[in-house]
Amino acid sequence: MSSSTRRRRIVRTAVGLAAVLVLSVAGAGAWFYHRLDSNITTFDAGGVATERPPAPVPVTPGASVPVNVLVLGSDTRDDGNADLGGGEEGVGHSDTAILLHVYADHKHAVGVSIPRDALVTIPSCKLPSGKWTEPRTNQMFNSAFTIGEFPQGNPACTQNTVEALTGLRIDHTIVVDFKGVAAMTEAISGVDVCVPNDVNSHNIKLRKGLQKLSGQPAVDYLRARYGFGDNSDIGRMKRQQAFLSSMISKIQGLGFSLPTLLPLADAATRSLTVDEGLGTAMKLVxxxxxxxxxxxxxxxxxxxxxxxxxxxxxxVHPDVDTLWKLLREDRTLDGRSTGKTDPGGASPSPAASSPAAPGASPTTLSPEQAAVPITLVNGVGTPGLAGKGAATVRAQGFQNVTLDATSGSRLRTEIAYDPAFKTAADQLALLFPQARSVEEPGAGGIIVTLGRDYHPAAATGLDAAAPAGPAAGPTTGPTAGPTTAAPSGVPTGIAENARGADTDPCKDLTFG
Structure with a gap:
């Protein structure tokens, strides 16, 4: 294959991974791959939970499947980042988190921003000592990255949190720091961004209007929260989405000039921490x-x-549950299927993936009951047991469900509940009629520990109790784009928070 042919095969977009994608310039030579390999930092896969959502299943053997990539921006001040971000050195938070869902047709993608201040349940996470934490309810999402105070953060814990929150299996996790943003934007001679108003706050100064930013000013644009709208993180996420869109557009517009793209690849890999599945230049390519x-x-x-x-x-429930359900079923935000994946196999919705316990029947829960924090514990060690139990619970309408992979030899299933959640615990008892219920003041929620008496395969399904939202519907085989419409529309909560990557960079940049 000629070098020009190889250059034509370079990736055209990255959806927040723009700098990584230029690594597909395979004609650069083995020496450059060796250099990139030495740049890349990986995190320990031992911190990834053993109880995970199922991997997607292709419609036919060898067919493509959806890919989920978690992109985290670390605000650590260590390793020279304090020069760009100010503040003191120390373990950073993941103040930027985008879950990239690449559809099975590999022609469409959605990047989901998760607010750093969102209150979620952080599941069990591994500490430097090798021990695992207890699940924590009502925690800020970005605090998962700090669990254990690892010098480079805890991306595995954040990945565990996103998998528990969404029911989606994360295929890859990538972390970028301030230095990475500065280096990558300088490598492509800047990114066009729009500043909605003059900003002079917290040592960040930006002028109003459309302009090209690189290096420190680009970092400032992504970091700045005060001085825009109501100073919230929500507005900042909108600007980050617009920035990433412009960066993708800029890289596409560069053409295939190796002198331009190779420095970008070098800058990208020097700033990345990735999972072991992306731990070499060839794997990234x-x-x-x-x-x-x-x-x-x-x-x-x-x-x-x-x-x-x-x-x-x-x-906001049930809108956020519908969002996760759409992605689990590989549907676009308007409820259409790419026709490439079996909805029954690819990260299935909880309602379709697990049977309920004998004697259970669909129940309408109040919003308060549906939001009760519930942890499913594998008290036996059988692989996937907690995941099956969680799917049963979600199918009944409960929405705040977390997995815990703790193993053991428990014989009988137990439902331990805070007295404040007794009504919800009584509903759970219908799903696990063999379980004993135990009142546990101060539990902060409900903990269901599955024992050897729990046999999910023997029960009947509860599809009718699935959260409202577009249903799976039949597929018609591979197509070039979305084809199969779902029966219901997109909730307002999703439509109002969506932004096309080709949207005017000056449109809708603040909240409040």
Missing amino acids: DFTQSLQGIKLADITFVTTPWRFSGERVAL
């Missing part, structure tokens, strides 16, 4: 080449449906 068919117009950003809860952010 293979991954990025699989995304080359995505166009800017076929990328959508969306912020999880949300509302303020005091100084924090609450995720």
Whole structure:
């Protein structure tokens, strides 16, 4: 293959991974791959939960499947980042988190921004000592990255949190720091962004209007929260989405000039911490080449449906549940299927993936009952047991469900509940009629520990109790784009928080 042919195969878009995608310039030579390999930092896969959502299943053997990539922006001040971000050195938070869902047709993608202040349940996470934490309810999402105070953060814990929150299996996790943003934007001679108003706050100064930013000013634009709208993180996420869209557009517009793209690849890998599945230049190339068919117009950003809860952010149900359900079923935000994946096998919705316990029947829950924090504990050690139990619970309408992979030899299933949640615990008892219920003041929620008496395969399904939202519907085989319409529309909470990647960079940049 000629070098010009190889250059034509370079990835055309990255949806927030723009700098990574240029690694597909395979003609650069083995020496450059060796250099990139030495740049890349990986995190320990031992911190990834053993109880995870199922992997997607292709419609036919060898067919493509959806890919979920978690992109985190670390605000650590260590390793020279204090020069760009100010403040003191120390373990950073993941103040930027985008879950990229690449559809099975590999021609469409959605980037979901998760608010850093969103209150979620953080599942068990591994500490430096090798021990695992207890699940924690009502925690700020970005605090998962700090669990254990690892010098480079805890991306595995954040990945565990996102998998528990969404029911989606994360294939890859990538972390970028301030230095990475500065270096990558300088490597492509800046990114066009729009500043809605003059900003002079917290040592960040930006002028109003459309302009090209790189290096420190680009970092400032992404970091700045005060001086825009109501100074919230929600507005900042909108600007980050617009920035990423412009960066993708800029890289696409560069053409295939190796003198331009190779410095970008070098800058990208020097700033990345990735999972072991992307831990070499060749692995990154293979991954990025699989995304080359995505166009800017076929990328959508969306912020999880949300509302303020005091100084924090609450995720809005059932809209956020419908969002996760659409992605689990590989449907676009308007409820259409790409026709490439078996909805019954690819990260299935909880209602379709697990049977309920004998004697259970669909029940309409109040919003308060549906939001009760519930932890499913594998008290036996059988692989996937807690996941099956969680799917049963979600199918009944409960929405705040977390998995705990703790193993053991428990014989009888137990439902331990805080007295404040007794009504919800009574509903759970219908799903696990063999369980004993135990009142546990101060539990902060409900903990269901599955024992050897729990046999999910022997029960009947509860599809009728699935959360409202577009249903799976039949597929018609591979197509070039979305084809199969779902029967119901997109909730307002999703539509109001969506932004096309090709949207005017000056449009809708602030909240409040």
